[in-house]
Every structure is written in C-alpha cells, then in structure tokens.
Amino acid sequence: MSTTNNRQNAQASGKLYQFKLVLLGESAVGKSSLVLRFVKDQFDDYRESTIGAAFLTQTISLDDNTTVKFEIWDTAGQERYKSLAPMYYRNANCAVVVYDITQPSSLDKAKSWVKELQRQADPNIVIALAGNKSDLNARRAIDSEEAQAYATDTGLLFFETSAKTAVNVNELFTSIAKKMPLEQLAANSRGRGSGLKQRGVDLTSPTPANNCSC
Amino acid sequence: MSNDHSNVPVISVDEEYSGYRRKYGHEDPQSVNWCRHRKHFFILSSAGKPIYTRYGDESRISGYTGVIQAIVSFFVDAEDSIRCINAGNHKFVFLLKGPLYLVAVSRTNESETQLRDQLNYLYNQILSVLTSTQLTRIFEQRINYDLRLLLGGTEPFLDNLATSMSDEPGFMLGSIQCVRMNKELRDKIGSILQIVKSKDLLYAMLIANNKLITLLRPKRHSLHSADLHLIFNMVNGSSTFRSAESWTPICLPKFNNKGFLHAYVCYITGNVCLLLISPDKDKFFELSDAKSIIVEELTSCNALQAIEEVSQSEGYSIADVGAAGLRHFIYKSRKHVQYTSPTFMAPYNDPHEKQKLFKLYRYTHDRMHSRIRPLKVHYYVSPTETILGWITSTFELYAAFGPLISKSALTNSSHTLLKWIKKEEENLFILNSQVF
Numbered sequence: 146m147s148t149t150n151n152r153q154n155a156q157a158s159g160k161l162y163q164f165k166l167v168l169l170g171e172s173a174v175g176k177s178s179l180v181l182r183f184v185k186d187q188f189d190d191y192r193e194s195t196i197g198a199a200f201l202t203q204t205i206s207l208d209d210n211t212t213v214k215f216e217i218w219d220t221a222g223q224e225r226y227k228s229l230a231p232m233y234y235r236n237a238n239c240a241v242v243v244y245d246i247t248q249p250s251s252l253d254k255a256k257s258w259v260k261e262l263q264r265q266a267d268p269n270i271v272i273a274l275a276g277n278k279s280d281l282n283a284r285r286a287i288d289s290e291e292a293q294a295y296a297t298d299t300g301l302l303f304f305e306t307s308a309k310t311a312v313n314v315n316e317l318f319t320s321i322a323k324k325m326p327l328e329q330l331a332a333n334s335r336g337r338g339s340g341l342k343q344r345g346v347d348l349t350s351p352t353p354a355n356n357c358s359c
Numbered sequence: 360m361s362n363d364h365s366n367v368p369v370i371s372v373d374e375e376y377s378g379y380r381r382k383y384g385h386e387d388p389q390s391v392n393w394c395r396h397r398k399h400f401f402i403l404s405s406a407g408k409p410i411y412t413r414y415g416d417e418s419r420i421s422g423y424t425g426v427i428q429a430i431v432s433f434f435v436d437a438e439d440s441i442r443c444i445n446a447g448n449h450k451f452v453f454l455l456k457g458p459l460y461l462v463a464v465s466r467t468n469e470s471e472t473q474l475r476d477q478l479n480y481l482y483n484q485i486l487s488v489l490t491s492t493q494l495t496r497i498f499e500q501r502i503n504y505d506l507r508l509l510l511g512g513t514e515p516f517l518d519n520l521a522t523s524m525s526d527e528p529g530f531m532l533g534s535i536q537c538v539r540m541n542k543e544l545r546d547k548i549g550s551i552l553q554i555v556k557s558k559d560l561l562y563a564m565l566i567a568n569n570k571l572i573t574l575l576r577p578k579r580h581s582l583h584s585a586d587l588h589l590i591f592n593m594v595n596g597s598s599t600f601r602s603a604e605s606w607t608p609i610c611l612p613k614f615n616n617k618g619f620l621h622a623y624v625c626y627i628t629g630n631v632c633l634l635l636i637s638p639d640k641d642k643f644f645e646l647s648d649a650k651s652i653i654v655e656e657l658t659s660c661n662a663l664q665a666i667e668e669v670s671q672s673e674g675y676s677i678a679d680v681g682a683a684g685l686r687h688f689i690y691k692s693r694k695h696v697q698y699t700s701p702t703f704m705a706p707y708n709d710p711h712e713k714q715k716l717f718k719l720y721r722y723t724h725d726r727m728h729s730r731i732r733p734l735k736v737h738y739y740v741s742p743t744e745t746i747l748g749w750i751t752s753t754f755e756l757y758a759a760f761g762p763l764i765s766k767s768a769l770t771n772s773s774h775t776l777l778k779w780i781k782k783e784e785e786n787l788f789i790l791n792s793q794v795f
C-alpha cells in the first residue's frame with residue numbers, strides 16, 4: 146500500500162514523529178467509523194458501539210522529509226465511560242472532537258468536550274472539530290457556517306467529514322499533522338506524564354536514517 | 360413482523376443510524392406477536408422504571424413494569440417476597456436484587472430454578488458493566504434514576520446472553536466448554552502464556568467459538584464459570600473487538616462484584632481472541648506488548664496457524680464416538696467444571712429439533728436436581744427420544760437415544776461413550792490450567 150511505501154521513502158531520508166491522538170464525542174456520531182476509514186479505508190453501515198476504548202495506529206507522510214505516526218485512542222461515547230476519558234486525553238498531543246451534522250445535541254456535547262480539553266488536557270493540544278455524516282446533507286440540522294464560526298472563535302481546526310464516502314477524512318488527519326509544532330514536540334514530549342504511557346521506545350525524537358523497526 | 364405500523368412511532372433518526380439493530384426491537388408490546396414470544400425477560404428498577412426488555416422497546420413497557428412493581432411491593436409490605444407465579448402454562452419468576460427487579464415470563468418448560476439462574480446471569484451481566492458499588496450508589500442518590508442512561512450499549516450483550524441461555528447447555532450446567540485440541544498443542548500455548556506473566560496480569564486466556572483454548576491464572580484465584588460466561592458473552596456479543604486492540608473495564612462479579620478489572624481484548628487470528636486481564640487500568644501498553652510477544656512466540660513455533668486450523672475444525676460428530684444408538688449427549692466433568700458435547704448433526708441441525716432435544720435435556724436436568732428428591736439416574740422416554748440422565752461424583756451425563764432402545768443396549772452404549780471420553784479426556788478438557 147502507498148502509505149507503507151511513503152513511510153519507507155520518508156524514513157530513508159527524513160524524520161518520523163509520533164503523536165498521540167484521542168477521539169471524543171457523543172455515542173454514534175461516527176468516531177470509530179472515521180478512524181477505520183483513516184486506518185483501514187473501511188466503512189461499515191452497522192458498526193456497533195465501542196466498548197471501553199480502541200487503540201489503532203496509522204502513519205502518513207507529510208512530505209519527503211516528514212513522516213507522522215498517529216497513535217489513536219478511539220474512545221467510547223456512551224455515558225458510563227465518561228469518567229475514563231481523562232486517562233486517554235491526559236497525554237494526548239491532539240484531539241478530534243466529533244459531532245453528527247444531523248444531531249443538534251451532538252454539537253453541544255462536542256462543545257463541552259472542547260471545554261474540558263482546554264481546561265484539563267495539555268495546554269498545547271491541537272484540537273480539530275469534525276462535523277461527521279456530511280453525506281446526510283438532506284437531514285442536516287447544523288449549519289456549516291455556525292460550526293465554522295464556533296471553531297474559528299475557539300481556535301480549532303474544522304472539517305465536515307463523511308466516514309461513509311471518505312470525504313475530508315484524510316484531509317482532517319493531515320491538517321492536524323501539519324498543525325503540530327513538530328520540532329518543539331520532539332524536544333518536549335520525552336518522559337512526560339503518568340497514566341497510559343506510550344510504548345517503550347520514544348519515537349517522538351527524530352529517527353536517524355535507515356533505522357529499521359523490524 | 361406485521362404490516363400494521365400505524366401506532367409505531369416514527370423511528371428516530373438516532374435509532375435508524377446507530378449500529379446495533381434488534382431483531383424484535385420495534386415490536387409493539389400490545390401486539391399479539393409480542394405476547395407470543397416463548398420467554399420474556401424484564402429488568403426494572405424498584406421504582407418501577409423499565410430498564411430492559413428482551414422484546415420490543417423498553418420505553419413502551421412502563422405499563423407492565425408498573426404492575427410488576429405493584430405486585431412486588433404488595434408482598435414486600437407484608438414482609439414477604441414473591442418468587443414465582445404459575446398461571447396456566449406461563450411461569451412468572453422474580454429475582455429481587457436491591458434496586459433491581461428481574462422477571463422472567465416463560466411458557467418454555469424451564470423450571471423456576473432454571474429461570475432464576477438465568478435471571479442471575481442477566482443480573483451479573485449488568486454488574487459486569489457497572490459493579491454493585493456503582494449500582495447501589497446511583498439508586499441511593501436517586502431512587503428514580505433511569506438506569507438506561509448508564510447501560511447505553513449494553514443491550515446487545517443482554518440480548519446475546521438471553522439467546523445463548525436457550526441455546527447453550529453451559530449456563531444450565533454452570534460450566535464451560537473447551538476447544539478440543541491436541542494436549543501437546545494446548546500445553547505449548549500455555550507455556551507461551553507463562554512467558555508474559557507479571558504483576559500487571561491477573562488472567563490470560565485464548566478463546567475461540569465461545570470456548571476456552573487455555574487459561575493462565577494465579578494459583579490463589581481460579582476463575583468461576585459464571586465469570587467466564589460473561590467474558591465469552593462480551594467477546595461474542597460485539598463485533599467491535601475485531602477491528603482494533605480494545606481496552607475496557609469489566610467487573611467479574613464472582614471474582615469481586617465491587618470493583619472493575621481491565622481487559623485487553625485482541626483477535627490474534629480470524630477466530631482466536633486473546634484476553635489479558637489486569638487489576639490496573641493503566642497497563643494497556645504493557646499488555647499490548649505482552650500480546651506481541653505471545654504472537655511472536657506462537658508464530659515462531661508454528662502454533663498460531665495450528666490454533667487457527669484447530670479452531671475451524673475442532674467439533675466432533677457423534678459418529679466419532681462409535682456408541683451404537685447414541686444420537687447426542689452432554690457430558691460435564693464435575694471436577695473440571697467443563698462440559699463436552701458433539702456438534703448438532705441431523706436431525707438436530709434443524710433448529711426446531713434442536714430446541715426439542717434441549718427441552719428434554721432441561722427437563723431431565725431439572726428432575727435430577729430436584730431439591731426435594733435429587734436423582735442419580737433417570738430415564739425419560741418421549742415419543743422421539745429416550746434420554747438418560749446419570750450423575751456420579753465425577754460426572755453428569757445427559758444422553759439421547761432412539762425411543763425404542765432397550766435398557767441393556769442403552770447401558771452398553773453409555774459405557775462405550777464413557778470409555779471414549781476417558782480416552783479423549785486430555786484433548787476434550789483442560790485438565791491442569793496454567794497457574795503462576
């Protein structure tokens with residue numbers, strides 16, 4: 146697959162950065178569907194609700210010199226998992242807060258997640274707001290302009306996405322990667338925090354060329 | 360489903376697009392079809408608020424739950440507690456668990472005890488997502504709390520459990536089934552699990568087809584079959600575990616109903632699921648690394664492929680046993696709390712015939728475990744089968760023969776079966792679980 150090739154090319158001459166990304170939002174807005182579209186290019190009309198949280202990774206290349214690996218926590222939106230969320234966003238470098246453009250209540254929920262992140266998460270966290278299910282435009286309940294205005298005011302990236310048709314899914318993750326303060330993170334993020342720590346090797350530091358990970 | 364949708368409310372957008380679809384979810388609780396189901400389960404709060412119904416939409420059964428609540432409190436007021444009502448061919452069985460009332464309404468032939476056992480499994484399923492501590496606290500704070508808010512997403516597990524309890528003898532027998540597997544292979548897998556034992560790990564297990572392949576556990580903590588059923592039900596009840604590594608709190612009530620453990624769940628082949636259970640909620644990456652080691656080790660000795668192949672073909676047919684006249688059986692090893700049973704071949708591959716056979720097994724099981732007069736041996740001759748029930752200190756056997764079989768042929772055949780099981784024992788059962 147092209148992603149893999151890109152990675153190898155990039156690794157041969159460039160740097161690999163690793164970011165922890167967390168997805169938050171009301172149940173059934175399509176968090177898992179967005180991740181599975183991004184990671185496996187799959188979509189399932191009958192996807193079941195996430196139990197606890199799911200962990201996935203995906204690597205993308207930004208340019209010939211820069212490769213970004215996302216370590217993704219896809220959290221469960223059901224109410225009873227609410228108290229677990231801090232464990233997943235505590236060490237996150239970036240977050241995607243998702244709502245469903247056909248469900249007005251889901252934007253309110255998204256806004257409360259954004260508030261919580263701004264209060265409790267890393268102050269440098271990059272947050273993107275995703276209005277998902279844009280393919281259901283006929284049933285739209287939330288104006289793009291309204292959400293865009295909120296995102297601009299709050300300093301969030303904003304996309305309307307469709308996990309179903311794949312519209313704007315890669316764009317969402319790529320712009321997050323581009324907005325990350327790469328060099329600064331490479332220096333800062335070593336040995337931080339408690340809770341769910343990242344894997345043994347700290348890949349946030351630039352990887353020397355030809356460092357085979359096998 | 361009937362064509363009459365006139366009084367069905369417009370399906371909410373939310374429901375239409377949420378992933379899980381219930382087979383009978385839109386049935387009207389006033390309709391004939393709804394009433395016709397053979398076994399209903401209801402869960403309500405002690406304030407009479409509906410929490411779960413096996414059929415239809417629980418928000419529309421508050422009329423019934425109100426009545427149930429009234430009946431229960433009538434007895435409570437008299438310092439009594441209601442257990443069972445027999446009405447015609449229907450049984451109403453009650454299980455009162457503090458803030459929760461669970462009720463089975465059944466016209467199956469299941470006994471009061473069997474139905475109450477099933478209600479206990481449903482109750483444990485609720486505990487497994489909430490813990491008894493949380494459950495008690497919520498209702499202490501607000502007696503009128505709508506528990507559905509906290510149980511969102513649990514419906515598939517309750518539904519799956521309700522179906523399994525009618526389909527799988529393990530619930531009735533209080534035991535689980537193992538994947539039939541060459542002992543050397545099972546031991547090899549067990550010794551590989553031993554490599555990752557650590558203080559972060561409480562239990563490690565591999566499961567396939569709702570059966571256990573192997574289990575690693577601390578010496579002082581065996582794993583109760585009721586807790587294993589919950590674990591199987593969780594893995595089996597949701598397809599989401601197939602798409603990623605998952606990390607979820609789970610309460611195993613027999614282990615400790617007051618607190619959560621944390622389960623790492625990951626399919627390592629198409630059929631085979633690895634579960635690593637930790638007391639610590641922060642150990643995901645440690646367990647994920649343990650998984651990588653397990654997969655690497657299993658691959659390097661070609662065991663991974665072997666397990667997957669076995670999991671696809673582990674069942675056996677009654678013909679393999681070679682016992683004349685024997686059509687089907689369930690054998691439970693009492694010492695190992697495991698049972699074995701051949702696959703359902705003709706005529707029992709027909710769901711209707713299978714249900715009929717189960718009915719006979721259930722009846723025999725109930726007769727033998729009768730509290731007033733338990734039996735060691737029991738024959739039951741129906742128009743289609745003769746069922747032998749036989750309980751000793753080491754096993755419990757339920758065997759189905761043709762209706763006309765003679766007692767001597769039946770005895771001979773049963774001994775052939777027992778000999779076969781003895782010979783196959785180490786492949787059918789986990790005789791020594793891996794401990795540390």
Ligand SMILES: Nc1nc2c(ncn2[C@@H]2O[C@H](COP(=O)(O)OP(=O)(O)OP(=O)(O)O)[C@@H](O)[C@H]2O)c(=O)[nH]1
Pocket residue numbers: 170171172173174175176177178179189190191192193194195196220221222223277278279280281306307308309310376377378
């Ligand atoms: N039409 C449409 N349906 C979608 C889209 N994304 C997700 N869905 C559907 O919405 C339902 C819920 O999607 P999930 O991805 O499970 O939602 P979630 O946010 O992960 O939900 P939780 O795990 O419960 O928090 C599923 O039936 C999906 O098929 C989309 O872009 N368009």
Ligand SMILES: [Mg+2]
Pocket residue numbers: 176177178193194195219220221222
């Ligand atoms: Mg999800």
